[in-house]
Amino acid sequence: MTLVKFNNGLKNTSANPFFSDVFDSLINDSFLSDKLIARVPAVNIAETESEFHIELAVPGLKKEDFKINIDKNVLSVAAEKKAENVEEGKKFSKREYSYNSFVRSFTLPESADQSKIEADYADGILKLTVAKREEAKFQSREIAVK
Template sequence: MTITRFAPFRAPLSDVALLQHRLNSIFNEFPRVSGETESLSTGNFVPPVDVYEDAHKVVLKLEVPGIKQEDLDIRLENQTLTVKGERKFEKEEKEENFHRIERSYGSFVRSFTVPQTVDTDSIAASYDAGVLTISLNKKAEAKPKQVKISVGSTPEPKQVEASAA
C-alpha cells in the first residue's frame, strides 16, 4: 500500500499553470515604478531597458523590436529623458485565426531622470536590430581626471651655519 500526503489545495498541473498565467498577466498590466528616477506609463507593452555608465557617458539600451525607427519619439526636457513609441498589431491575419498571442502590443512611454553630470547638448541615438541605444555624454567637469605625478628623490635640506654678526 502506498501512502500519499494529503494536499487539499493541490490541483492538476494544467489548472495551476493556467491560474498562475492568469495572475501573472493581471499583475504585469500594472505599471511598475522602481525608485524615483524612472516611471512607466500604463500600457500593454513596456520595453525592457539596460542602463550603464562609464567614465565618459551614460548609455540606455531599449528593446523595441517590431517598431519602426520613425515611430520612436525621444525627447529631453528638464533633465527628464522620455522615449515613446507604439508596436502595432498586424491586421494581416484575422484575430480568430490565431492560436496564441504572446507578444505585447500597444503604445509605451518610458521616462528617466538624467543626472546633472550629463551634457544635454550631446545626446545621440541609434537603432539597430530592434535595439534603441541612447548615449548621453558626460560634462567635461564630471569626467575623472588623471594627473601624472613624478616620483623622484628630493635633495635633503642643507644646514646653514649661523655666523655671528
C-alpha cells in the same frame, strides 16, 4: 518525521473536472496574463569616462515608432505600435495581436550634456548615448609626494 503529499502535476479529478479545466484556462490564458503584466522594456545603463549608455530591449519595432524627448533633465523614450492586420475570409478563434505602447523616463544627472544625445536602433536594441560635460569627465593625474 512528517510526510508531505505532492500532486506531481496530476489534476484532482474527484471534484468537477470541468471546473478545474475552466479555472486553469482562465489562470493560464495569455489574454488575462498580458493584461496583468506591465509591458515596459528591460534597460541597461552604463557609464564610461566620457558618456552614459542607455540600452532598451524593444524587439519588433521600427525606428519610426519611437519618440525620444527631453524636458529639463528628464529623458523620455516612448513607443507606440498598433497592429491592424485584418484579413478577409479568416475566422479567428483567438487573436493576440494588439495595440502596444510604453514610456520609460530617465532623470539625467547634472554631469550630462543634454545637447549631445544620440540614438541608434538595431537588432531590437535602442541605444542612447548621452555625452558628459567637459568639466564632469573623469580627470586623472598623478599627485607628487612632498
